[in-house]
Amino acid sequence: MPVVxxxxxxxxxxxxxxxxxxxxxxxxxxxxxxxxAVDALSTASxxxxxxxxAPAVPYGLVRFPAAAGGSFAAYGAPGVRIGSxxxxxxxxxxxxxxxxxQSKATGLPRTYVAxxxxxxPDECLGLGREIAAxxxxxxxxxxxxxxxxxxxxxxxxxxxxxxxxxxxxxxALQHRDLDVLAALDxxxxxxxxxxxxxxxxxxxxxLESATLTPDLTYNVAPYGVGYLVAAFT
Amino acid sequence: xRTTAPVTVGGVTGERDGVLRLxxxxxxxxxxxxxxxxxxxxxxxxxxxxxxxxDAAYEAIDQAVADGADLVDIGGVKAGYGEPVSEDEELRxxxxxxxxxxxxxxSLVISVDTYRSGVARRVAEAGADLLNxxxxxxxxxxxxxxxxxxIGLVCSHxxxxxPRTDPHRMAYDDVVADVIRTTTALADRAVAAGVRPDxxxxxxxxxxxxxxxxxxxxxxxLDELAATGWPVLVAVSNKxxxxxxxxxxxxxxxxxxxxxxSVSAWLGARVFRxxxxxxxxxxxxxxxxxxxxAQPAGTRRSLA
Numbered sequence: 001m002p003v004v005x006x007x008x009x010x011x012x013x014x015x016x017x018x019x020x021x022x023x024x025x026x027x028x029x030x031x032x033x034x035x036x037a038v039d040a041l042s043t044a045s046x047x048x049x050x051x052x053x054a055p056a057v058p059y060g061l062v063r064f065p066a067a068a069g070g071s072f073a074a075y076g077a078p079g080v081r082i083g084s085x086x087x088x089x090x091x092x093x094x095x096x097x098x099x100x101x102q103s104k105a106t107g108l109p110r111t112y113v114a115x116x117x118x119x120x121p122d123e124c125l126g127l128g129r130e131i132a133a134x135x136x137x138x139x140x141x142x143x144x145x146x147x148x149x150x151x152x153x154x155x156x157x158x159x160x161x162x163x164x165x166x167x168x169x170x171x172a173l174q175h176r177d178l179d180v181l182a183a184l185d186x187x188x189x190x191x192x193x194x195x196x197x198x199x200x201x202x203x204x205x206x207l208e209s210a211t212l213t214p215d216l217t218y219n220v221a222p223y224g225v226g227y228l229v230a231a232f233t
Numbered sequence: 234x235r236t237t238a239p240v241t242v243g244g245v246t247g248e249r250d251g252v253l254r255l256x257x258x259x260x261x262x263x264x265x266x267x268x269x270x271x272x273x274x275x276x277x278x279x280x281x282x283x284x285x286x287x288d289a290a291y292e293a294i295d296q297a298v299a300d301g302a303d304l305v306d307i308g309g310v311k312a313g314y315g316e317p318v319s320e321d322e323e324l325r326x327x328x329x330x331x332x333x334x335x336x337x338x339x340s341l342v343i344s345v346d347t348y349r350s351g352v353a354r355r356v357a358e359a360g361a362d363l364l365n366x367x368x369x370x371x372x373x374x375x376x377x378x379x380x381x382x383x384i385g386l387v388c389s390h391x392x393x394x395x396p397r398t399d400p401h402r403m404a405y406d407d408v409v410a411d412v413i414r415t416t417t418a419l420a421d422r423a424v425a426a427g428v429r430p431d432x433x434x435x436x437x438x439x440x441x442x443x444x445x446x447x448x449x450x451x452x453x454x455l456d457e458l459a460a461t462g463w464p465v466l467v468a469v470s471n472k473x474x475x476x477x478x479x480x481x482x483x484x485x486x487x488x489x490x491x492x493x494x495s496v497s498a499w500l501g502a503r504v505f506r507x508x509x510x511x512x513x514x515x516x517x518x519x520x521x522x523x524x525x526x527a528q529p530a531g532t533r534r535s536l537a
Contacts, residue, residue, distance in 0.1 A: 012402070013402060013444075019446070021446075022480065023477075073406075074404035074405055074406060075402070075404055075444060075446065075447075076444055076445070076446020076447050076449075076450065077446065091402065091404070148401050155401035155402070156401055193401065
């Protein structure tokens with residue numbers, strides 16, 4: 001069976017209310033959009049979470065089991081954690097797990113896959129095809145941020161190509177344009193600090209064999225980082 | 234972790250008294266030194282260029298000294314992202330100014346906030362006593378400028394950021410441990426490069442490469458930095474972690490600044506980089522008495 005549902009969510013630490021403290025309500029809309037997209041994965045029989053990780057990981061893809069630990073202590077919120085054992089999940093997957101635990105898909109079997117930010121488009125597409133080629137009814141949770149250089153007050157200063165890059169991705173998600181996702185330039189994405197490039201390309205590979213209806217439900221950069229939420233059902 | 238600063242210079246073990254010596258001033262353990270910020274930039278986050286012009290900058294220095302500043306920190310380049318400032322332009326903004334301050338205030342400790350070794354050498358010649366290397370050794374030559382001139386050095390922590398960039402999701406297993414490891418390694422490197430050990434400070438550098446929760450953690454655990462034995466400089470004045478904590482814009486962070494500064498002083502910080510000198514001087518004078526390192530100005534109440 002191919003991928004039966006997919007969700008795309010961003011992974012800023014401040015999605016977790018304990019990290020954002022008083023600023024948490026500012027992202028209520030984003031949290032709601034993410035949870036709605038993740039809830040739609042509950043029609044699957046197993047969940048695969050895809051997220052980027054620093055390229056320091058020398059051995060390419062890293063798979064983590066459902067119980068893998070994730071923590072937000074490194075961002076200042078030691079009280080929030082998921083799974084058990086040492087916090088091994090990179091931020092993107094920890095946020096993915098945190099979303100799943102609050103969603104209707106929380107009870108499903110789960111695997112995490114960390115994709116290095118240095119992964120080539122072909123490697124990403126290949127991973128997506130591999131995930132879709134299994135026998136499971138897969139619900140795919142794709143964690144990815146747009147550019148962190150969207151505005152004068154961005155974490156990383158404004159880049160003139162940041163907005164058009166994010167707009168291109170948003171449009172590709174909205175119209176399920178897999179060729180556009182597959183063609184995203186890794187070097188440009190790195191320059192624009194867009195962490196979602198590799199995971200989005202995994203999505204493109206996974207959706208080739210699936211006839212799902214796309215819905216872009218959130219596309220805002222409230223702090224100068226592009227946040228995109230999409231559901232494929 | 235060391236308990237006393239290393240003071241072996243050229244094979245000769247020097248004084249283990251923990252005294253910080255900058256210019257012709259000495260600051261003993263328990264004594265608080267106040268560093269006034271005077272920017273020669275048109276775009277500072279706090280004063281938006283109020284002291285960019287030379288006359289205004291000299292007046293600001295005179296006022297800071299009158300208000301109780303022991304040091305002034307001169308910056309020719311805005312810390313955060315902004316218009317590029319060439320080395321020539323930074324030199325224009327700082328060198329003559331340092332020489333002018335030196336002539337007007339012979340015993341004022343002059344610190345220059347720069348990450349460029351070329352600027353460091355020139356301001357040292359002009360009379361600077363301390364290099365405030367806020368970008369944590371981004372220019373590896375800067376430490377030799379301090380060594381050659383026999384002046385002090387501030388060793389900072391920016392979490393691996395490049396100069397004039399801002400943090401994006403900085404993550405630390407233990408931010409205090411990371412700060413201690415980084416700043417003491419820079420301090421050790423400075424000693425090895427020939428910088429006077431009694432002129433070296435470490436600065437946790439709140440906000441730089443840190444989110445607000447991490448800067449709060451640093452403030453809460455400042456005693457751990459003080460326990461390294463290196464004199465600790467704190468620069469909390471009007472920073473974003475105070476603004477985010479209290480939901481206040483830069484112009485309204487003065488009270489929060491005094492709170493952060495007071496806790497830092499109580500936990501062992503020794504040098505305080507501030508915008509509002511009189512307010513900080515009062516707070517520090519008060520804490521010095523609380524800590525028992527100074528006496529009240531006069532005690533008459535219920536004693537007559």
